[in-house]
Amino acid sequence: MAEDIKLMKGNEAIAEAAIRCGCDAYFGYPITPQSEIIEYLAAEDPYNKRTGMLVLQAESEVAAINMVYGAAASGKKAMTSSSSPGMSLKQEGISYLAGAELPCLLINVARGGPGLGTIQPSQADYFQSVKGGGHGDYNMIVLAPYTVQEQYDFVKLGFDLAFKYTSPVMILTDGAIGQMMEKVTLSKQLPRETTMPEWAAVGKPASREHRYITSLYLQSEVMEKKNLKLQAKYDAIRANEVRYEEIQTTDADYILVAYGISARIARKVVRLARAEGIKVGILRPITLFPFPSVRLKELAGQVKGMLSIEMSAGQMIEDVRLAVEGTVPVKHYGRMGGIIATPTEVFINFKKLFNIE
Amino acid sequence: MTVDIEQYKKDLLAQGAEVVFSKTQNLTETPFSYCGGCGHGVVHRLIMEVIEEMGITADTIGIAPVGCAVIAYEFWNVDAVQAAHGRATAVATGIKRTNPEKFVFSYQGDGDLAAIGTAETVHTCNRGENIAMFFINNGIYGMTGGQMAPTSLLGMRSSTAPYGRQHDMHGYPLSLTNLLAELPGTYYVTRQAVDTASNVRKCKKAIRQAFENQKLNKGTSLVEIVTNCNSGWKMTAPQANDWMRENMLPHYPLGDIKVPKTDN
Numbered sequence: 001m002a003e004d005i006k007l008m009k010g011n012e013a014i015a016e017a018a019i020r021c022g023c024d025a026y027f028g029y030p031i032t033p034q035s036e037i038i039e040y041l042a043a044e045d046p047y048n049k050r051t052g053m054l055v056l057q058a059e060s061e062v063a064a065i066n067m068v069y070g071a072a073a074s075g076k077k078a079m080t081s082s083s084s085p086g087m088s089l090k091q092e093g094i095s096y097l098a099g100a101e102l103p104c105l106l107i108n109v110a111r112g113g114p115g116l117g118t119i120q121p122s123q124a125d126y127f128q129s130v131k132g133g134g135h136g137d138y139n140m141i142v143l144a145p146y147t148v149q150e151q152y153d154f155v156k157l158g159f160d161l162a163f164k165y166t167s168p169v170m171i172l173t174d175g176a177i178g179q180m181m182e183k184v185t186l187s188k189q190l191p192r193e194t195t196m197p198e199w200a201a202v203g204k205p206a207s208r209e210h211r212y213i214t215s216l217y218l219q220s221e222v223m224e225k226k227n228l229k230l231q232a233k234y235d236a237i238r239a240n241e242v243r244y245e246e247i248q249t250t251d252a253d254y255i256l257v258a259y260g261i262s263a264r265i266a267r268k269v270v271r272l273a274r275a276e277g278i279k280v281g282i283l284r285p286i287t288l289f290p291f292p293s294v295r296l297k298e299l300a301g302q303v304k305g306m307l308s309i310e311m312s313a314g315q316m317i318e319d320v321r322l323a324v325e326g327t328v329p330v331k332h333y334g335r336m337g338g339i340i341a342t343p344t345e346v347f348i349n350f351k352k353l354f355n356i357e
Numbered sequence: 358m359t360v361d362i363e364q365y366k367k368d369l370l371a372q373g374a375e376v377v378f379s380k381t382q383n384l385t386e387t388p389f390s391y392c393g394g395c396g397h398g399v400v401h402r403l404i405m406e407v408i409e410e411m412g413i414t415a416d417t418i419g420i421a422p423v424g425c426a427v428i429a430y431e432f433w434n435v436d437a438v439q440a441a442h443g444r445a446t447a448v449a450t451g452i453k454r455t456n457p458e459k460f461v462f463s464y465q466g467d468g469d470l471a472a473i474g475t476a477e478t479v480h481t482c483n484r485g486e487n488i489a490m491f492f493i494n495n496g497i498y499g500m501t502g503g504q505m506a507p508t509s510l511l512g513m514r515s516s517t518a519p520y521g522r523q524h525d526m527h528g529y530p531l532s533l534t535n536l537l538a539e540l541p542g543t544y545y546v547t548r549q550a551v552d553t554a555s556n557v558r559k560c561k562k563a564i565r566q567a568f569e570n571q572k573l574n575k576g577t578s579l580v581e582i583v584t585n586c587n588s589g590w591k592m593t594a595p596q597a598n599d600w601m602r603e604n605m606l607p608h609y610p611l612g613d614i615k616v617p618k619t620d621n
Contacts, residue, residue, distance in 0.1 A: 025455050054454050058447070059480035066444035066477070070451025073438040074418065074459075078451065096441050201436040201452075203459055205415040210385075212430040214421075214439035 004186035010148045010178040014081065014107060014171070015040035017155035018053070022190040023105075024076035025054040027067040031086045032119040033175035034109035038081070051192050061086040065093030072102040073213040075200030077159050077193065081107035083175070084125050085116060087133070094168055095134030098230070099215025101199075103162035105155065106140075106170040109178040112338040120338020121175030123260060126315035129172045130289045137227055139234045141169045141241060142288040144259040148182035150286075156187065161241065165233055166199070172288060174311070176261040176340060243286035244295060248274075252281030254354065255299050257320050258309040259285050261340060266309055268343035269350065278356060288316070293323035300324040305354050309346060310334040329354070362386070381406045383414055385434045392499075394594025396584025397425060399551040400493060401432050403561045404462065407568055408435060417460040418452055420445045424466035425500045426493070443474025446481035449488045460571050462489040467506040468498050471533045478533065485542030485576035489567035492534065492581040496605060497589035507531040510604055515589070530608060534581045538615040544576030546615040550583050550606070552598045575617065583609050 008016065015037045018026060028038040041055040058064035064080045071078035082090060087108045097104055110125045112118035127133075129142045141161050145151040154171050162169040196202050204210045217223040248270055249255060258266040263284045273280040283299060285292050300306070305328055308317035314332035321330045331353045335341045341349075351357070370376075383405035389398040408417050414435055421429040423442035430437055440448040445463040453461040470478050470492050481490070497515055498504040505515040505522060510530050512521040522530070538546040545567065549560035560582060567578035583605050585597035592600060 025451070027451065056450075056454060059476055062444070063447040063450075063477050063480065066441060066447035067451035067454075069440070069444075070420070070438065070448035071455040072451075073448070074452050074456050076455045078455070092441055093444075100439075201418050201438050202456070203414070203416040203418060204434070204436045210430075210434050211436045212439070213437070214430065216427060216439055218428075 006184055006186060007181055008148060008184045009036060009181050010151050010173065011036035011109065012040050013148050013152040013184050014155055016186065017152045018079060019044065019050055020187050020189050021156035021159055022051065022077065022192040023053055023079055023159070024192055025056070025068075025071045025078045027056050027058050027064040027071075027078065027080050029058055029061045029064050029082065029086060031061075031083045033111060033121070033178050034081050034083050034107070037107070050189065053192065061089040062093065065090040068104050069093055069097055069100070069102065072097065072104045073100070073201050075196030075202065077103075079105035079107065081109065083109045083111045084113050084122070087125060087128065091128070091134040094140070095136050095138060096215050097168045098134070098138035098140060099136065100213050101166045101230075102168070102213065103159070103166050104168050105158045105162055106168055108170060108172050110172065110174045112336065118338045119175065121261060121340065122312060122336065122338055123174060123262060123310045123334070124312035124315065124336070125172065126288065126310070126312065129170055130291070130319070138230060139237070139289050140167060141165070141237060141290070143169065143171050144286060144288050145171065145173055145177060146260050146263045146284065148177065148180065149184050151177060152184050152186070163197070165237060167233065172260070174260050175338070238290040241287060242290045242292050242294070244292040245282075245284040245286060247282040247284065249281035249283060249299060251279050252302070253279045253304050254281075254350070255303050255306045256280060256282045256309055257285070257296070257306055257316065258282065259288060259316070262309045262311060262334065265341065265343050265346055269347045272343060272347045273350070285316075291319045291323065293319070296320060296323035297325065300328045303328060305329045305331065307350050307353065308332045311340065312336060381409045383409045383434045384432055387431045389432060390428065391425060392588045394585065394587045394597060395425070396495070396551045396582065397493065399557060400491070400560070400582055400584070401429065403551070403557070403564050404464070404491065405433060405435070407561065407565045408460070411565070411568060413460050413568070416458070417462070418456070420449050420452070420461070420463040422465040422469040423500075424469055424498070426464060426466065427500065429464060443469050443472070444477055445469060446474065446486070446488070446490060447477040450481055450484070450486050453486055453488050457487070460489075460568055462491060462568070464491045465493065466499070467492070467494045467496065467508045471507040471531055475533070479537070482537045482540050482577045482579065483542045485544070487571050487574050488577060489564075489571060490577060490579045491564070492579060494581055494583050494609060495586040495589065496530075497586050499586045499589045503589040503591075507533070508609070510608060532609065534579060535614060537579060542576050543579055543615060544573075544617055545570055545578040547579070547613045548581045548583065548609060548611050550611055552585070552601060556611070581609070583611070
């Protein structure tokens with residue numbers, strides 16, 4: 001049987017992936033540059049012809065994340081998507097999902113900020129996604145695709161990880177990958193799950209105690225215990241779920257650290273550099289949390305410097321610096337306001353920053 | 358000294374006693390920690406009794422609010438979900454839409470439903486979600502120490518309106534329930550109380566109606582229950598009920614606001 005291959009927009013790929021991996025429900029609100037996700041799903045009908053998946057436009061991003069929380073509390077595979085200002089609205093809900101230990105998939109198709117910002121792409125939501133955003137001690141797995149295919153694949157991966165750790169998982173992408181069109185190899189259609197997890201609130205039969213989904217623990221000793229349990233979960237995630245890609249790092253004198261659209265730019269920068277005899281490689285984090293700190297520390301031992309390429313004022317660079325523990329200089333280059341720096345521009349500035357002729 | 362309740366009951370039965378009333382199995386053994394005189398305890402019991410009498414315990418999911426009833430899970434012996442402040446009806450929507458065969462109810466106070474949660478409340482009703490919404494209106498924020506609520510009356514003192522609510526500063530008391538009854542998505546809207554035995558019986562009927570309506574898939578059932586908050590109002594419980602009858606009920610009159618047309 002021939003493989004299902006389609007030319008798709010990044011946002012559409014997310015929607016198609018959701019249907020194919022057996023997602024139960026999507027709740028969302030329009031915001032540029034990601035409205036195609038809900039539009040694609042809605043075109044399949046509110047109760048999707050293929051799988052009966054629910055697609056509901058909520059009255060706000062706040063309502064949408066709370067609908068996800070409800071569906072997740074009953075054991076369903078639920079997801080929502082938005083872009084930066086809308087993700088800010090969801091932070092309360094995300095903290096609740098993390099605290100109540102519920103699985104779900106969140107998609108941020110990041111745009112320029114702060115505030116209403118611009119509809120052009122940016123990578124300035126790294127702090128919000130990786131360092132919290134919502135209140136309290138929690139983390140969530142953050143997956144950063146850099147092709148439409150990865151964006152497609154990470155939907156099922158995201159749900160699998162969410163249910164493995166009963167925790168929210170985020171795909172942090174950007175307006176460029178959301179809008180670009182690339183070839184996607186589609187997976188086979190999976191059925192929606194009919195057996196709910198043993199912690200889900202589904203209605204109490206006489207044979208068991210009642211289940212209560214909550215993040216409230218008024219007694220300090222209990223709250224601390226709960227937090228220690230969450231921290232142990234995040235430690236397990238750090239130990240088991242780090243993902244990254246290395247490109248030409250074996251002989252590299254300099255490492256570019258970049259994710260998402262910046263990693264696409266970085267690939268060309270490597271070619272430009274090597275054409276001039278400068279040995280440059282890339283460490284592309286695929287998980288922003290857990291961050292590939294261990295590998296970066298190792299690479300720091302062999303290189304003269306690292307450049308964090310990010311479309312922001314420099315957010316991931318802090319994690320790169322923490323990882324290398326001061327052993328090599330780490331610098332940042334990136335434009336803001338939605339401007340994607342060209343490979344040539346990045347290369348020229350890379351040489352300036354590291355005083356290379 | 359502890360008492361083994363089960364053994365005590367067995368001993369009484371062995372002596373020839375007859376069971377004429379028992380607490381619903383849908384309430385846990387935990388004694389209510391609500392203030393003496395508060396309506397929450399009565400309403401919890403009525404809702405849990407209705408669920409048990411209808412035989413739908415195994416198919417019911419409740420959503421608890423933020424407010425005094427944030428601890429409802431201590432008392433409700435049904436599967437439940439605690440929601441962020443104001444978001445209970447959005448959470449209920451998420452559960453009901455993905456579990457249409459279940460009975461879903463939300464339980465909220467006046468801040469939860471009519472202040473921070475107003476958008477979710479309005480849109481849940483506008484979509485006509487097939488859930489039972491319970492709205493406990495006592496015109497004050499009890500849990501956080503007696504601040505003004507959207508339903509606090511003009512002139513009513515609270516910790517954030519110590520000289521009394523003034524319309525030019527704070528706006529008017531909000532009868533959100535009446536506005537919601539205007540929406541085609543609401544199927545049954547009623548206002549009840551639990552201050553007298555007669556009102557308790559009427560309230561239980563309304564709660565039962567709200568659950569029965571879910572089988573019809575015809576829209577939202579909203580039961581507002583006006584109660585006192587003697588702690589927040591700084592009165593004794595009997596004084597509070599008198600004050601409620603004299604002041605709250607004229608502004609929030611009891612009775613059915615919207616009932617389904619019988620020729621449907």
